[in-house]
Amino acid sequence: MALLTFDTAHKPRQSYASMAILLAVMLVFPFVASQFGNSWVRIIDMALLYIMLALGLNIVVGFAGLLDLGYIAFFAVGAYLTGLLASPQFAALLESVVNYSPAMGDALVALFGESIRTEGIHLSVWFIVPLAGLVAALFGALLGAPTLKLRGDYLAIVTLGFGEIIRIFMNNLNDPINFTNGPQGINLIDPIRIFGVSLAGEAGSKATVFIGGFGMPSVNAYYFLFLLLCIVTIFMTSRLQHSRLGRAWVAIREDEIAAKAMGINTRNVKLLAFSMGASFGGVAGAMFAAFQGFVSPESFSLTESIAVLAMVVLGGIGHIPGVVMGGVLLAALPEVLRHVVEPVQQSLFGKVLIEAEVLRQLLYGLAMVLIMLNRPAGLWPSPIKEDRPVAATDKEEKEESAVV
Amino acid sequence: MDTFIQQILNGLVLGSMYALVALGYTMVYGVLNLINFAHGDVLMIGAMVGLSILRMLDSTFPGLPGGVQLAIAILGAIPVAMLVNILIERVAYRRLRNAPRLAPLITAIGVSILLQTFVMAMPFWGRSPLPFPQLLSSDPIMVGGAVISQTQVLLLVLAALAMLLLVFLVEKTKMGRAMRAVAENPRVAGLMGVDSNRVIVSTFAIGAALAAVAGVMWGANYASIQFAMGTLPGMKAFSAAVLGGIGNIYGAMIGGIVLGIIESLGAGYIGDLTGGFLGSHYQDIFAFVVLILVLTVRPSGIMGERVADRA
Numbered sequence: 033m034a035l036l037t038f039d040t041a042h043k044p045r046q047s048y049a050s051m052a053i054l055l056a057v058m059l060v061f062p063f064v065a066s067q068f069g070n071s072w073v074r075i076i077d078m079a080l081l082y083i084m085l086a087l088g089l090n091i092v093v094g095f096a097g098l099l100d101l102g103y104i105a106f107f108a109v110g111a112y113l114t115g116l117l118a119s120p121q122f123a124a125l126l127e128s129v130v131n132y133s134p135a136m137g138d139a140l141v142a143l144f145g146e147s148i149r150t151e152g153i154h155l156s157v158w159f160i161v162p163l164a165g166l167v168a169a170l171f172g173a174l175l176g177a178p179t180l181k182l183r184g185d186y187l188a189i190v191t192l193g194f195g196e197i198i199r200i201f202m203n204n205l206n207d208p209i210n211f212t213n214g215p216q217g218i219n220l221i222d223p224i225r226i227f228g229v230s231l232a233g234e235a236g237s238k239a240t241v242f243i244g245g246f247g248m249p250s251v252n253a254y255y256f257l258f259l260l261l262c263i264v265t266i267f268m269t270s271r272l273q274h275s276r277l278g279r280a281w282v283a284i285r286e287d288e289i290a291a292k293a294m295g296i297n298t299r300n301v302k303l304l305a306f307s308m309g310a311s312f313g314g315v316a317g318a319m320f321a322a323f324q325g326f327v328s329p330e331s332f333s334l335t336e337s338i339a340v341l342a343m344v345v346l347g348g349i350g351h352i353p354g355v356v357m358g359g360v361l362l363a364a365l366p367e368v369l370r371h372v373v374e375p376v377q378q379s380l381f382g383k384v385l386i387e388a389e390v391l392r393q394l395l396y397g398l399a400m401v402l403i404m405l406n407r408p409a410g411l412w413p414s415p416i417k418e419d420r421p422v423a424a425t426d427k428e429e430k431e432e433s434a435v436v
Numbered sequence: 437m438d439t440f441i442q443q444i445l446n447g448l449v450l451g452s453m454y455a456l457v458a459l460g461y462t463m464v465y466g467v468l469n470l471i472n473f474a475h476g477d478v479l480m481i482g483a484m485v486g487l488s489i490l491r492m493l494d495s496t497f498p499g500l501p502g503g504v505q506l507a508i509a510i511l512g513a514i515p516v517a518m519l520v521n522i523l524i525e526r527v528a529y530r531r532l533r534n535a536p537r538l539a540p541l542i543t544a545i546g547v548s549i550l551l552q553t554f555v556m557a558m559p560f561w562g563r564s565p566l567p568f569p570q571l572l573s574s575d576p577i578m579v580g581g582a583v584i585s586q587t588q589v590l591l592l593v594l595a596a597l598a599m600l601l602l603v604f605l606v607e608k609t610k611m612g613r614a615m616r617a618v619a620e621n622p623r624v625a626g627l628m629g630v631d632s633n634r635v636i637v638s639t640f641a642i643g644a645a646l647a648a649v650a651g652v653m654w655g656a657n658y659a660s661i662q663f664a665m666g667t668l669p670g671m672k673a674f675s676a677a678v679l680g681g682i683g684n685i686y687g688a689m690i691g692g693i694v695l696g697i698i699e700s701l702g703a704g705y706i707g708d709l710t711g712g713f714l715g716s717h718y719q720d721i722f723a724f725v726v727l728i729l730v731l732t733v734r735p736s737g738i739m740g741e742r743v744a745d746r747a
Binding site: 093097099178181182185186189192194196197200207208334338341342345386387390393394396397398399404405408 | 470471527528531532535536537538539540541542543545546547548549550552553556557563667668671674675678713714715717718720721723724725727728731732735
């Protein structure tokens with residue numbers, strides 16, 4: 033880490049140089065990687081989405097110190113929203129509405145026009161991304177409101193329950209009104225289309241995207257989009273961190289009562305943490321849906337929430353470069369292992385002894401246990417002067433009596 | 437009316453399992469102020485070990501009566517679960533006793549994943565659901581207009597016995613007094629000569645024993661177990677502990693049974709209540725709705741021992 037630094041306040045030249053180098057590497061990367069097969073770029077595409085998620089969760093867990101174990105629910109909200117508004121699914125929804133209450137169905141048809149009966153709604157990405165962010169933020173506030181008074185372990189359990197509730201609804205909201213298509217999930221989601229260029233490639237182009245006269249594989253096009261979004265997310269979260277609001281979050285994390293005494297409106301500030309964190313999850317979810325073309329409840333299990341948390345914990349709770357690194361490590365490493373370990377075992381023992389899925393879980397579990405025991409501030413913790421990392425001790429707190 | 441009795445019976449069965457698991461949460465919370473997130477997975481380990489013992493019995497002593505087999509399975513699962521839980525305490529929590537609150541919580545989640553991964557990776561357990569043998573006769577017993585299986589009757593009896601034993605242990609023995617003392621104030625208990633580490637270890641062991649009983653009976657009742665089976669019952673049992681008043685063992689018992697009954701009544705009647713819009717597959721949301729309601733309206737729970745939002 034000594035070579036790269038992102039401490040713009042204290043070492044501006046060095047950190048801008050590191051950023052420039054990193055950006056150059058990131059820009060060239062897909063062209064090199066795709067020589068070895070598009071699946072490698074695909075892995076990094078997913079890793080970028082996970083980084084966005086981890087950065088969003090970092091707002092809630094890292095800055096504000098509120099342990100959210102249901103974060104994947106917001107990812108799910110964004111993904112399902114995209115599924116509903118950019119696929120034929122709305123036609124199925126409409127059909128079930130007409131069966132349930134014809135008047136409501138007629139109203140919907142009158143509102144959106146006759147064509148949704150057969151084709152559903154196909155909104156452009158320019159509407160879907162802000163909408164996904166907004167709706168996820170709304171859900172974030174929805175989760176935040178009843179849990180404002182809770183802290184620590186209770187909050188963790190309630191958010192975990194919230195994630196489960198969302199998953200139960202995804203699985204079952206196909207009857208009587210078919211919102212989510214149940215366990216089968218939503219299919220045929222539109223790929224992203226920017227200025228008339230479809231990032232999945234036009235029909236018959238073998239998934240090659242042409243911009244001007246320049247062609248590249250579809251996964252590369254998505255890579256650049258996700259990279260851009262990641263950079264925007266990093267920029268926004270780092271500006272947030274150093275804003276008045278960011279300082280208020282840290283104050284609440286360190287001592288809620290003292291923060292309140294200093295005149296911070298803890299209710300609003302906490303709600304903002306939940307909804308801002310959630311909005312990044314929602315946007316990432318929308319991207320995920322369009323990228324995969326398919327969403328189902330399976331992608332949004334508790335394991336995924338924990339995976340994102342593990343990324344934040346591994347990298348360094350509250351430290352943006354650390355979180356990004358945690359995301360890269362934990363999202364890409366298991367996939368790389370999947371490509372490497374299984375074939376190696378196959379050739380050594382003639383069969384797969386340890387499945388890649390097991391290894392992935394093992395990594396997540398070990399990351400959380402070992403890091404918390406040995407380096408509670410993460411692999412790449414924030415410099416002490418920035419703001420106190422969570423490792424700051426509050427030994428006596430346990431003995432203190434109830435805190436309201 | 438028959439449906440009503442049936443749902444109450446189902447609720448009692450479900451609730452007594454929740455109560456057994458909730459006791460483990462509540463006792464650990466009592467002495468350490470910590471949620472043992474991996475407790476649901478201790479239940480899972482109990483069920484898995486029980487299943488392996490049953491398989492071994494089946495190959496070495498075929499023809500043993502089902503009740504005896506089940507008893508051996510439970511008695512075998514208890515020490516393993518105890519060992520696992522003690523190990524969890526030693527590895528994940530002991531060093532973090534004075535760390536900030538987030539730390540033990542995150543290691544607990546990590547340990548929970550590691551336990552599941554361990555079971556997943558074992559060739560004799562694996563990832564897919566495993567069938568749990570039916571050991572007791574499947575002839576149902578009629579109660580009023582409702583039915584209850586012999587396994588479920590056994591479950592109710594075992595749960596009641598285990599809870600009585602626990603009450604005796606906590607109220608009448610020296611170890612129980614030490615536990616109550618540590619729960620009241622660890623520092624003063626230490627000054628009075630209580631070895632708090634020993635108390636904490638035995639608390640984890642007792643919780644694990646109860647979870648193991650619940651785990652084996654869960655398998656016997658639902659006839660199928662899986663590596664992830666502990667997560668949901670664990671969360672619900674925690675909700676039950678909060679509902680009863682966390683830190684209070686009677687609260688955990690009452691909370692478990694009340695939550696079981698709420699769940700099964702809810703699953704039975706939600707269809708009628710919402711005009712068919714929501715069906716019985718929403719059963720799992722009740723526990724969380726109850727949890728959120730209790731925490732916002734009456735954080736001290738039914739028995740009201742502690743204030744739940746001390747974080």
